[in-house]
Amino acid sequence: MSREKELLRKEMMPHMLCPGCGHGIVMGAMLRVLSRRFETLDDVVLVAGIGCSSRIVGYIDACTLHTTHGRALTFATGIKLARPDLTVIVVTGDGDGLSIGGNHFLHAARRNVGLTCVLFNNETYGMTGGQLAPTTVLNAYTSTSPDGNTEPAFDAANLAIAAGATFVARGQAFRTDALEDLFDQALDNDGFSFLDVMTDCTEYFVRKNSLGHGSDALFSQGSVDEEIQCDLAAGPTLRAADGWPTRDILPTGVLHRASRPSLSARLELAGQAAR
């Protein structure tokens, strides 16, 4: 049995992800990195919010915490401050992390809490049936934007950079080799690491927008130079002439690094001064 398979909780199988869903691919990439970095996951805490992506922490044999909708980062902050020696990883979705949990996201980044936040970004609410998310591209069809989305989407990575994250990267379920490398680098950082991972909700978003089958949807992430093809200026339609959705150009790879002490390091210094 491969090392990463040993890190799965057999009792939790079968998992609840739909066929073709990109989340399983992302989880696989995370497991491979964890299996390379750790003998056991005794000192690794995986914290998640609510949604399809958040359910995956339960499948991993670590200290796992499935919290409330949007608030995983607040629990994770408490864990990290109480036990700075633990590796804390937050798994969240785009609705969970950027809509209901948007405020917590900004403040965790600003504080530079020493944890890695992995955002499974499929541009929709999967678990509740494919509704509009703050990351849904303009004009996309969802169950709550039946005539096409009229709101611009958040760029999660830019938000993280503006808020003060010290490592920010974007990866894709389409390129797991690159994703593994980015996750590995994110874990190396002492402060707040943010990894925006583009993945696909095959059950809802992909179907509603006729993006083809799972593999087609995956390929739509990698059309040109591993960037998403886009042409917003060209017009308000979701689909370009070739049938792919029009999206903003989303660069991938490491997007930002900064060197700042983590919150735990600052608190330790302040505590020494107080004593």
Next chain:
Amino acid sequence: MAERHLIQGNEACAQGAIAAGCRFFGGYPISPSSEIAEYMARELPKRGGVFIQMEDEMASLGSVLGASLAGMKAMTATSGPGFTLMQEHLGYASLAEIPCVVADVMRLGPSTGLPTSPSQGDVMQAQWGSHGDRSAVALAPGTVKEVYDLTIGAFDVAERLRTPVTLLFDETTGHTREGVSLVEPDPGSLWRRPMPHPAPGHLLEAFVPNEEGVAQVPDFGRGYRFHVTGLMHDERGYPTSDGSVAAALLERLERKLVPVEDWFPPEEHCLDDAGVAIIAYGIMGRVVKQVVDRLRAEGTRAGMFRPRVLWPFPARTLKRAINRARLVVVVEMNAGQWAIPVEQAMEGRVQTVRVNSLGGEPIGVDELCEQVAKAAFAEAGVA
């Protein structure tokens, strides 16, 4: 005899928490509770503890629950509007059995209300504010010294039963300065959460209850790998959609709280032969005590029952204590929130009367004497 100090209720709460071993405070500023956070911000770092001001009250309690799961005794403090925002995580802490203490220094609501006026308006919220059938623990100290003692007691209950505990006191108690001598508890006497016995590693028994019906969840980072969720779960801590497992879990969570009323006996004043039992808690107990003395001097056999446990509702204790009463008067600084379960417990066998104050001011001794005398007269007339 311990030294006497002049301190306010909010400081007593913070000092009690530190004496109880609390080393994590996640908070958000709100009147009239902010002094608790300020005290913790000054004192916790000196003791190797952590203070953090979070971005809102949901985050405050979230950070507290995280710290608690990582092994620290942890608390937050707030007032009505913030307490409302915390209901989501109070429900989570109940279901996932995470020890924590929430001090709610009550002010007049609803909404922003009168932020600096006392009230007892969060009594029902403490029990029923979160969705679902949650069993809650709420303690109601009535003096500055009791705020200290019951804060320590709140941590003991939270740890022993792995449950959130709410401390309910009002703005007046929070801000009144009293000369008190506080006795620090012997650290060995403090309760610590039950720890599991099985060997470390992949743990499939994190939520198997002990003999008190309490899950034995290890702290994170102690060699055990296990799952915690706000979904209905089995004794492994794994999600389940089996209705019978969910129902059994909710019943256990309710059952484990039953002994709490016995751990904090009520204050009883002249109840032995009282035909008129006046029920009051928190700050109103101080007024009612004087009312009882005056009514007695005037020839009415009155007595006071002041519960220190509001939830779970102490029906056994109450019925035992006031079994001679022919008239029960419930005095509250709300519209009768605790009178509702009192009336239910009396099952219509005893006449009950409510005396309420809704304007953000405690009811005075004169007014209360008059109201109780009137009710007693009416009751005698009926009898």
